[in-house]
Every structure is written in C-alpha cells, then in structure tokens.
Amino acid sequence: MIGDDYFELRSRIGTDLLALGAALRDAGGDAESAAIIDNLIASLKEPFVFVVVGEVNVGKSTFLNALFGQDFSQTGVMPTTGKILFFRHGAEHKIVPVTPTLDEVHAPVDFLRDFHIVDTPGTNSIENEHQQITERFVPIADLVIFVFSAMNPWGASAWQFLEKVHRDWMRHVIFVLQQSDLRSPEEIQVITDYMGQLTRQRFGRDFPLFPVSGKKAILSRGAGIDQERLHRESGFHALEAHISSIVRHNTARLKKLGGTMKLARQILDTTRERYAASMRGAQRKTAVLQELQMERELQVDRTLKKILPALDATERDYHESVLRVAGLASDALATRKAFQRKPAPDEDTFEEQRPQSLDHRLFQELQHRAGDRWRQVGLVLEEDVHQFERFLYAQGRGVIFPVDVSMPAHDYDDEESDLRRRFGTHVDSSLRRFVIGLKLDEDIEPGLENARATARWLKRLILPVVAAAALCGWLDGVEGGGIAAGAGVLLLAVIYLLTQIRLNNARNAILDKLEESSVTLRAMLSKQVTEDVTTIFSKFLEILNPAQADAAHVEHEQSAHVERLRSLADSFDLLDKQIHVLSPPGRK
Numbered sequence: 001m002i003g004d005d006y007f008e009l010r011s012r013i014g015t016d017l018l019a020l021g022a023a024l025r026d027a028g029g030d031a032e033s034a035a036i037i038d039n040l041i042a043s044l045k046e047p048f049v050f051v052v053v054g055e056v057n058v059g060k061s062t063f064l065n066a067l068f069g070q071d072f073s074q075t076g077v078m079p080t081t082g083k084i085l086f087f088r089h090g091a092e093h094k095i096v097p098v099t100p101t102l103d104e105v106h107a108p109v110d111f112l113r114d115f116h117i118v119d120t121p122g123t124n125s126i127e128n129e130h131q132q133i134t135e136r137f138v139p140i141a142d143l144v145i146f147v148f149s150a151m152n153p154w155g156a157s158a159w160q161f162l163e164k165v166h167r168d169w170m171r172h173v174i175f176v177l178q179q180s181d182l183r184s185p186e187e188i189q190v191i192t193d194y195m196g197q198l199t200r201q202r203f204g205r206d207f208p209l210f211p212v213s214g215k216k217a218i219l220s221r222g223a224g225i226d227q228e229r230l231h232r233e234s235g236f237h238a239l240e241a242h243i244s245s246i247v248r249h250n251t252a253r254l255k256k257l258g259g260t261m262k263l264a265r266q267i268l269d270t271t272r273e274r275y276a277a278s279m280r281g282a283q284r285k286t287a288v289l290q291e292l293q294m295e296r297e298l299q300v301d302r303t304l305k306k307i308l309p310a311l312d313a314t315e316r317d318y319h320e321s322v323l324r325v326a327g328l329a330s331d332a333l334a335t336r337k338a339f340q341r342k343p344a345p346d347e348d349t350f351e352e353q354r355p356q357s358l359d360h361r362l363f364q365e366l367q368h369r370a371g372d373r374w375r376q377v378g379l380v381l382e383e384d385v386h387q388f389e390r391f392l393y394a395q396g397r398g399v400i401f402p403v404d405v406s407m408p409a410h411d412y413d414d415e416e417s418d419l420r421r422r423f424g425t426h427v428d429s430s431l432r433r434f435v436i437g438l439k440l441d442e443d444i445e446p447g448l449e450n451a452r453a454t455a456r457w458l459k460r461l462i463l464p465v466v467a468a469a470a471l472c473g474w475l476d477g478v479e480g481g482g483i484a485a486g487a488g489v490l491l492l493a494v495i496y497l498l499t500q501i502r503l504n505n506a507r508n509a510i511l512d513k514l515e516e517s518s519v520t521l522r523a524m525l526s527k528q529v530t531e532d533v534t535t536i537f538s539k540f541l542e543i544l545n546p547a548q549a550d551a552a553h554v555e556h557e558q559s560a561h562v563e564r565l566r567s568l569a570d571s572f573d574l575l576d577k578q579i580h581v582l583s584p585p586g587r588k
Helices: 004-026 031-044 060-068 129-136 156-164 167-172 185-203 214-220 227-234 236-248 251-332 335-339 358-396 418-438 440-538 541-582
Strands: 048-054 084-089 094-099 102-107 115-119 143-149 173-178 209-211
Touching: 004 031, 004 236, 004 251, 004 541, 031 251, 048 060, 048 156, 060 115, 060 173, 060 214, 060 236, 143 156, 143 167, 156 185, 167 173, 173 185, 173 236, 185 209, 209 236, 214 227, 227 236, 251 358, 251 440, 251 541, 358 418, 358 440, 358 541, 418 440
Parallel strands: 048 115, 048 143, 084 102, 143 173, 173 209
Antiparallel strands: 084 115, 094 102
16 A cells, blocks of 8 residues: 555554543543644544546546556546546545536545545646646645656646646656556657656656556456566556655655644643652652551550550559458358358348358459559540541641641540540450459359368267267276277367368469469450550541542552553654654755
8 A cells, every 4th residue: 555654653643642632531631632632633634635637538547546456436436527526535425516617526435535636637628627726736735646648648738737837836746657558668768758858848857757557557456367567567666656755755744743743742741740740649648648557556556555554553453352352262261151051041141141252342342443543544545546636637638638627626524535434344344254254252152062061070970979988988998988089089170170171272272263363364454455445546547548548549540541651652752753764854
C-alpha cells in the first residue's frame, strides 16, 4: 500500500491519542483537554488529496484502479461524465451534486479513507472548468498527477492547463505516461526525453515522469504465474515508491503531526504531573496514616506499662488478703469444729455453726484493698484515650478529617464515665471469676468432714477403753488396770493426733492453693486489662483502617495512571523520533 510507513505512524499516533483521551476521562475532569485530544484525533484522519488531470481516454480510470488495487468503476460513476468527480469514503454508494460541474462521490472503498481523489472529466472537454480545478483543488492537493497517453502525449489542452497552475504549486506535480505497453522501449525513451526538454523550456524545471502500464499492473495483482514480471514491466514500482515518498515526507503533513504531538505532549505532561501530584498526596496520606497506626500501637504499650504497677500492687494486696483469709480457714478448721456434731440444716444452730464463706471474704478483701487503685487506673486509661484522640485530630486534619474539623467534646465532670464504668466492671468480674475458680469453700467441708470422721472414733472408744481398764484392774489388779488404761489413753491420743493432722492438711492445702494462685490472679488481670486497653484503642481503627485502605487504593490507582502515562510518554518519544526521521533533510 502507498505510504504504509506514514499511515502506520499516523495510526500509532492516533492510538496513543486515544489512550491519552481515555486517561483524561478516567481522571474525571479536564473536559477541555479531552475535547482538544478528540479534535486532534479527528484532524489526523484528514485524507491526502490527489488531483488526477488528463485528456479524455488517456486511461485515467485504469491508472487509478492499478494504483490503488481496487476497481474504481465500483463507484458506479465513470470519469467520462463530463463533470469533476470528488471521490471520498462513504458507508454506501452515493452521488451528491455540489455544483453544476462538480459531484461528490461517496463510496465504501478502503483506500478512500486515506486518499481523496479529484478526477477531472478531461482537460479537453470543459475548458472553463480549468479555473475551478486550479483555484479549488490544486492549492489543497498533496499531489497533482498529469496523465498522458503514450499514444498521444502532445495534447495541447493538458499542457495549457499546466500553465494555469501557479508556480508554487508545481512542486506537487508529476507526469504519468499511461499505456506505455503500446509503445516500444525506444519510443518511450524518445517521448520521455522530449517531454523533459519541453518542461524545461516552458516551465524552467523537470517534473518526475513515470512511463506505466495500468493494464499490466492490474494483471500483476491477479492469480497468474508472471506477477513479478508483469509488475516490473508495468513501471508502477518506481511510481508507487515516488508517491509513497511524497506521502511519507510530506512537509506539511509531518509538520502537522509534529504540532499534534507537541500539543498532545503538553496535555500529557500536565496530566502526568496532576496524577503524580495526586499520587504524592496519597503517599503522604498513607505515610501519615501509618504513623498514626504506629502511634496507636505505641500508645497501647505505654498505657499498659502505666498499668503494670497496679498489677504489682494488686498482687501484694492479694498476699495480704491471703493472710486474713488464712485465719478464717484456721477458724473454720479448728479442732473444736471436728469434735462438734454436724448440725442438721433444719436446726436452729445450723447457720451459727456453718463456716464463713472464704470466697466471699477473699473477694471483699480484694475489692477493699484494690478497688480505689483500679478506679485510678480507669482515670489514667481514660486520659490516655483522650490524649491520643487529641493527637489523632491534630495530626489527621487535612488527611482524615477536614481542616476545620473540631474534636468531639467530652464531659469531664465528677460522674463516672462509661469507659471507666465498663473498665471497672471488667476488673471486678475478673476478680470474682478468679475467687470463684479457687473453690475455697468447697475445700473446707471435705477436710472438716474427714477430721470429724476421725474424731468420732474418739467418742466411740472412750467407754470401751474405760471398760477395758476396769476389767483388767479387776482381773490383774491395779497394775493390770493401769497398763490397760495407759494403752487406752495412748489409743485415744493417736486418734486425737490423727484428727489434728487431717485438719492441718486441709488448712495447708487451702493455704498452698492461695499462695500458688497469685500467679493466676496476675495472669487473669493482665489478660483482662490488655483486652480492655486494646479494645478501647481499637475504636480508632474504625477511623484509621478505612482511611488507610482508601489512601492505599488511591495511591495504587494514581500510581497505575502515572505508570500508564509514563509508558505513553515513552511512546510519544519514539513517535517524535519517527517524525524526525521522516522529515525531509533541511527541514528537521
């Protein structure tokens, strides 16, 4: 195809402009720049204009069919109608009269997308049309092709018409000697030499001259076996190369492409900087949010470290409470309790003799000793939360919050806040669960019952021991009775001792459990406090996490746009170099 490299370049420019237009629309703004890009894309599609001039029956239609590889007669209009025909692309065949001597012919022919053809009815048919062709089409033509017949290249009207062409426009003129297959090579040489001499005499210059055979060129595109030979003999190779060079190196067109690229580059750079600025803003926002997230985590650690002394003090309080509870445990497991009869639940003395609840007493002791301290911890926690909130609003203005936003007001009166109330409730609940988990009351009754079981043998054996001593005394005398009494007393002493041992074991078991459970108490409180502090400060994540996700999304999106435009800028650089390469020497 003629001018393939130019049209490929133009197509690539159009593709990049479409990409730039899409980027502008994706930005959601700058409608003016997007409209400019649309106009640039539309202007790129401006076809080349070829004016074909020649007398009637010189083979212009055959020449055009051979040049563009399509049957020009498919338009349904033959160039012998006596009118100037302006061929352009259209969705369907249509003839639109413009003037009495000019018709626009719309045709669905592919090459008409890139080339508009002005076909004259023959310079010897309507003499007064020369002026219209000269004034209307030749100035805008990219190429004026004078077609001569090799059988009669001396028709005066074509030469006269050429004289009407302005000298400045003659640089676009080429000569085509059609039907050269009807002459011998020697004759063609004579004709071309003479035509060159004639142009130098009349116009003071040479015009590119190409002897061609449209018939052979058309045959070379068929299915025959001599395609290469026919195309070589047709002379169209040199003609097509020359026309392609004109298309490729057309100064005005390349200058227009360069201007298009320059304007597009300005829009691209502006858009790219806008995206880059937006990306940098998103990166700054992401960095600020990361700092706020880190500060939140550090604040949690600082608050927990402030609470650590309260855990140490509570552990000490617990050891002191254990001493008080140990006394109650000793009272509950006293020796006299073992030797007392266990009252029935329906007796009046049941409530009086029932041991006091160690669980309840231990919980009361802990609350009494540690309650005020943990209320102070609640105040510290609340102040730390408000302090971080103030920091968040100060640092987050213009990033998370509007610049003029104010921090929510808090009521700092003497009434207990919801935060402190919930925190205190959780601490009390942990203490209660810890005490209940010890099951001290459940350990007293089994130990006391074991001791009672042993003590009951003492009561049961007193009479047998006395009876045995009396019997031995009656049978063996005083000495035998004394020995029997001593043995009985020893047996009773053993039973008493066993009762004491069982009571002591029960008391020691409770004391050991109390001493060992201090680690459990600290672990439970530490876990509860850590959960509370973490949960309380997690409320700020409801602000930070969505903002961070949004900033990351914007940063990713803007980064993708910047990378997209960077690739587009690289492509623009390559296109600028290609335009520079195609520009004629001395015009770069």
